[in-house]
Amino acid sequence: MQQAQYLAHLILRWHQEFGKKRIHQLPPDIAQRYLAKITYFQAHQPSASKTIREIADEQIKGVFEHFYNEKLPSLLLDQSSQNIANESLGNIAHLIRQWLREEELSQKTSHIFSLPKGWQERIVWLYPSSINLLQKQGETKRQTLSTYFAPLADMKDVGVGGKELMVSMNEDLLDGRDNVSNEDAIVTAYGPASFDFQLATGEDSLVTHVLRGDISIIQVILGYDSSNIESYKQEV
Amino acid sequence: MNIEVSITLKNNRGEVVTIRLPAGFIIEQAQTEYGVQNVALDKEYEFKLPPHSQSSVTVNGRCLNRKRDLPVATPGRITPFRYAGTSLDQTDLWQAVSTPKK
Secondary structure: OHHHHHHHHHHHHHHHHHHHHHHHHOOHHHHHHHHHHHHHHHHOOOOOHHHHHHHHHHHHHOHHHHHOOOEOOHHHOOHHHHHHOOOEHHHHHHHHHHHHHHHHHHHHOOOOOOOOOOOOOOOOOOOOOEEEEEEOOOOOHHHHHHHHOHHHHOOHHHOEOOHHHHHHHHHOOOOOOOOOOOOOEEEEEEOHHHHOEEEOOOOOEHHHHHHHOOEEEEEEEEOOOHHHOOOOOOOO | OOEEEEEEEEEOOOOOEEEEEOOOEEEEEOOHHHOEOOEEEOOOEEEEEOOOOEEEEEEEEEEOOOOOEOOOOEEEEEEEEEEOOOOOOHHHHHHHHHOOOO
């Protein structure tokens, strides 16, 4: 982030010190916008990622783009930044965008799903939620979702799941869920309450009995065909 | 669309245990990568399990995943969740889960 901030500062400084002197090269209406943009950024020093991104965007596709191929003079660069001395302002802006994106992705992927603390013992209401996850290069969306919802598989040994449910509910909303990503991408994951799912715990609830150890799950079969046996919905 | 689910349980206690499966209680496929449905129960079920006994109960549910195949004797797993939407009508349920709340 510091490097991105430093480079955004240098881009802005170039326009303040060198770009302004060449304003006569621009059509009058663009020159006016150019000066207004410099004034705007002077009032918003590039300390926040939002401003850093705005400066980079302006350099890539805004009014600063008129000086896309200009290079930073060596005198503006400190020793650690001499490697970008031959890069254009546009390329430096792309570099800033890349750093910002990596920073955002690393923040987003530090999350992992969890239910509210104490949900097993007390009444807890779940609220709709969503999060953007990093789908790493070479990963499928399913793998990304599985990693995020992995904690719901922690109760698998006692026969209580949730991970497969949440992965499949989210997967159904996505296109190309089995496709391997060729580059880092974003996958949005919705929490249980976004699908109107609430906790099924409580007095006499099967889940609560199982989590307490009173009841063990021996087998669960879906698509069971009871027509072959005595028809009875509660065989107990 | 109706899906039957068989659940076999064992009472580990030395007394009768009352067990409740709330309406909308969700049972997942053990492995959803094969494109098979999860299930939400159509109503509340309640039953008693005698001390130290093992028994099965068969319950009915709705499909949760419109695009997925019906399960045919596939292993499942209970979840800590229940579907708490306004209706357990199949069409309403599919509509609700296909437009997640933000």
